[in-house]
Amino acid sequence: MQTIQYREAIREAMQEEMRLDDRVFLMGEEVAQYNGAYKISQGMLDEFGPRRVVDSPISETGFSGLGVGAAMYGLRPIIEFMSWSFCLVAADQIINNAPKMLYMSGGQFGCPAVFRGNNGAGGQLGSTHSWCVESMFASVPGLKLAIPSTPRDAKGLLKTAIRDDDPVFNLESERMLGLGARGDKDFSRYIKDTWAPPTNKQDEDFTIPFGVADIKKPGKDVTIVAAGRPVHFALDAAEELEKEGIDCEVIDPRTYRPLDIDTIVKSVRKTNYCVVVDQSWPFASVGSEIAAQVYEHAMDDLDNKVIRVNNDDIPAPYNRTLEQEMLPNTRKIVEAVRAVTYNA
Template sequence: MREITYRQALNEALAEELERDPNVFLMGEEVAEYHGAYKVSQGLLERFGPRRIIDTPISENGFAGLGIGAAMVGLRPIIEFMTFSLSLVAFDQVVNNAPNMFLMSGGQFNVPITFRGPNGPAHQLAATHSHATENFYASVPGLKVCAPATPSDAKGLLKTAVRDDNPVLVLEAELLYSSKGMVEPPDEELLIPLGKADVKREGTDVSIICYAQTVPLALKVAAQLEEENISAEIVDLRSIKPLDEQTVFDSVAKTHRVVIVEQDHPFCGVGAEICYRIQKNIFDALDAQILRVSQEDVPMPYNERLEKAVLPNADKLVTAVKQVCYA
């Protein structure tokens, strides 16, 4: 094991999959000569050449569709969105073409494509560039959606996504690109299955369900709560769809109390689905209402103080945990 950044982990995943399978190519805005807007594709052009690391014009709908067409005839494209906020320009391709093709063709055409890029609010990018898109995409049958929080998960999930025979969205955490974590050495194959949550911290009093940028937040809050004698279990979903509900249920069966902290909006957000599943399946295990901490239901303001106010934060999470713990 060695410590690398989330960005390096993604870069390794890309390089390893490009190396392994000649049908894999990386395409997107600024991925080649600029090395990626967030430098995730650093060095790949030099290593794999312009045939496989391909810059595009600013045409998200166009190159997303190009990827889908190439996947229909057997290539395995990795399409980078400079941010998932920009994927909304390609919504028709991602939602109406990629996931529908397999059923609509009676099973003749699957679409082995990976869409990846940063997702979720970052610092003061304002309303157009702060979208957390996981709940939009997870609601579409035929898509798979994951949102890793650590370098190891980022690498393992991206590699799995590239090998999947269906369209997979890897929603990278924009604020975590420079965060560090321990990752297996490059000569050991690191594959993390889609649909497998990870308990990032064991606890007994409350389950905090989180993913992506809310994982470090939840871990910080858990440490703080420990000092107040509240033992929080941190369940990192890692995959939004497929969803590992069993790991969630197992945790709730142990703690009997739940707070879901998510980076998307509250209305029809990821937490709403999890909340529904918990009450439906293990209602009797609950000792308190389930609370959710999410972005608030407003377009993202630019002003830093206002932005912080509408995002999930430690204070909101602590308050929610204490409420469900009647503390």
């Protein structure tokens, strides 16, 4: 296994799929000559040329709609948003046109496009740049939504997304792009085989199917459900709680749509306690949806209520201390687990 960064895993996924299929192209702001605003697409212009790695102007409505149109024609665009926060100006294209085209055309025109980019708070970027879009978009039928938390998941899910015939939103995180990098303080965690993607040489068919949750840490006392960056908050919390004798099972759904509720419910039936973590605002969030589904499917197996840990219900503050406090951070998860398991 290779110890590559999250950003490299995304790049590998795109490169491998582009080598296989000429219909796949990458378009977005600064993806080509600049080598990617976050160096995700570094070297791709050199390999694939300007026909397939295309710098777009800052024009999200224009180039995301272009992606939908090209996909209707039969190409397989990867549209990069520098940040998902910037996709909001393109809402009509990505949530009206992309996911509804197949239905409205009676099955004639699909939209096999991938929209991907950074999601969630970066580093003190203020509220307009700190959107977590999963709760806003996961309710839209017709799209699929993946939110990888490790380099392995990033590569496997994105390869699946590119091959998928339906529109996929791939939610990455600026804060995770360096995951697995040498010098990362948590480097040891990412050299575990299970967290590193195979190279193309090792496994040329490597993909991760949608709708299959991953048990990031097995445990028997309480189920913590988290996807994307909060998976790492949850794992840190589990480490801390282990010292108190609480054995957490951390379940990463990896895709919110489709959602692998089976694996979550199976875990809850075993642990009888559940904490749902999600980095969007609490009201009508994906975390609320998971909590509701846990109640629907496993009400009798719960020994306490489900507790949700969300981003606080505020616009993201610039101030560093407050920004960290706003997130569904480790401290909040630890407290939630203690609260939910008090009667165990």
